[in-house]
Amino acid sequence: MxxxxxxxxxxxxxxxxxxxxxxxxxxxVAETDTAADVDGWDSLSHVRLLLSIERQxxxxxAPGEADRLADVGELARLxxxxxxxx
Amino acid sequence: xxxxxPDSRQLCLMVxxxxxxxLQYLLSMSEEFRQRYRLQAYRxxxxxxxMSDFAIGDEELNAASVFIYHTPGWADWGNEQGYHExxxxxxxxxxxxxxxxxxxxxxxxxxxxxPRNDAPxxxxxxxxxPAHYPYGDGVVLRMMxxxxxxxxxxxxxxxxxxxxxxxxxxxxxxxIEIQAVKEENTDVKVLDFVASEFRxxxxxxxxxxxxxxxxxxxxxxxxxxxxxxPLGPFAHRGLFHLVSPQMPIHPSVIRHFGLTYxxxxxxxxxxxxxxxxxxxxxxxxxxxx
Numbered sequence: 001m002x003x004x005x006x007x008x009x010x011x012x013x014x015x016x017x018x019x020x021x022x023x024x025x026x027x028x029v030a031e032t033d034t035a036a037d038v039d040g041w042d043s044l045s046h047v048r049l050l051l052s053i054e055r056q057x058x059x060x061x062a063p064g065e066a067d068r069l070a071d072v073g074e075l076a077r078l079x080x081x082x083x084x085x086x
Numbered sequence: 087x088x089x090x091x092p093d094s095r096q097l098c099l100m101v102x103x104x105x106x107x108x109l110q111y112l113l114s115m116s117e118e119f120r121q122r123y124r125l126q127a128y129r130x131x132x133x134x135x136x137m138s139d140f141a142i143g144d145e146e147l148n149a150a151s152v153f154i155y156h157t158p159g160w161a162d163w164g165n166e167q168g169y170h171e172x173x174x175x176x177x178x179x180x181x182x183x184x185x186x187x188x189x190x191x192x193x194x195x196x197x198x199x200x201p202r203n204d205a206p207x208x209x210x211x212x213x214x215x216p217a218h219y220p221y222g223d224g225v226v227l228r229m230m231x232x233x234x235x236x237x238x239x240x241x242x243x244x245x246x247x248x249x250x251x252x253x254x255x256x257x258x259x260x261x262i263e264i265q266a267v268k269e270e271n272t273d274v275k276v277l278d279f280v281a282s283e284f285r286x287x288x289x290x291x292x293x294x295x296x297x298x299x300x301x302x303x304x305x306x307x308x309x310x311x312x313x314x315x316p317l318g319p320f321a322h323r324g325l326f327h328l329v330s331p332q333m334p335i336h337p338s339v340i341r342h343f344g345l346t347y348x349x350x351x352x353x354x355x356x357x358x359x360x361x362x363x364x365x366x367x368x369x370x371x372x373x374x375x
Contacts, residue, residue: 044189044294063266064159
């Protein structure tokens with residue numbers, strides 16, 4: 001898959017992961033969203049989000065690896081880079 | 087001439103989250119500790135700006151003998167940079183004892199931050215304070231968004247199997263993995279204790295509040311580093327929960343992990359006034375708006 005297509009695909013699948021992780025079928029996340037922009041997302045629910053991402057994408061995110069990311073877009077890029085490396 | 091005797095004990099500073107309420111009490115239960123140290127605690131809570139809570143001056147830092155603190159990077163401060171700057175100012179002569187900031191989601195797997203807590207016109211608790219439910223429940227909120235009546239939400243919630251929504255063993259495994267990294271460089275460690283005890287003791291009261299057994303485990307390690315004996319039996323048997331609130335645990339979570347210290351009918355000390363079953367808690371929580 002082309003890099004741009006992969007990024008689009010990851011972002012689309014990430015939408016579903018967020019909806020499932022935060023139990024909200026109507027949740028819409030944008031690449032520029034941070035934890036403060038997403039209802040329900042705090043450091044405690046972050047563990048469940050990481051687990052959901054790992055299961056959805058079949059990748060592993062090390063503790064601390066996703067904590068330094070600025071926004072959802074960076075999270076999507078991290079996932080895409082792991083998928084490409086796999 | 088003043089009747090006051092100068093306090094000649096060494097100064098022990100402690101900075102941390104609300105779990106330091108419990109640690110402060112436990113350390114002060116040690117007569118050896120009390121005789122040698124006067125304890126000054128600075129604490130904050132999540133979502134607050136760190137430095138506004140912990141403006142500790144150089145004079146106080148220089149006067150200290152011991153500095154107990156969370157390792158940076160994990161404590162969810164509002165101002166991580168400010169925390170690093172504070173730690174850099176701790177003089178070399180001060181004995182540092184680092185403690186972890188543990189969290190344990192598997193017993194409360196549906197936690198989300200509930201934005202209703204931020205509503206300025208939210209309901210009041212019966213004692214007059216603005217209602218505050220720091221541990222939201224995503225599944226309850228989802229059913230509320232669907233417009234289900236309260237009684238139906240409670241019935242469905244109590245009857246559900248949590249494992250249908252989330253892999254509890256995977257969540258436990260991920261939580262342990264994260265905690266292991268958190269405590270790689272701390273002096274005080276809790277992971278082995280929690281992993282071996284959480285099924286038979288309240289190792290945690292909420293997903294980020296350790297219970298008395300874990301607090302005692304932490305306090306004993308601090309006391310050991312200071313050359314003091316561990317706490318006696320009274321600490322293990324004679325204390326109410328040192329940290330509040332205590333969050334109810336879903337019956338299917340109790341079953342899944344085989345928890346032996348609670349049952350589906352157990353009551354939980356939610357605040358100073360209310361000792362609630364899960365069903366009673368849900369009723370209050372759903373009405374909170």
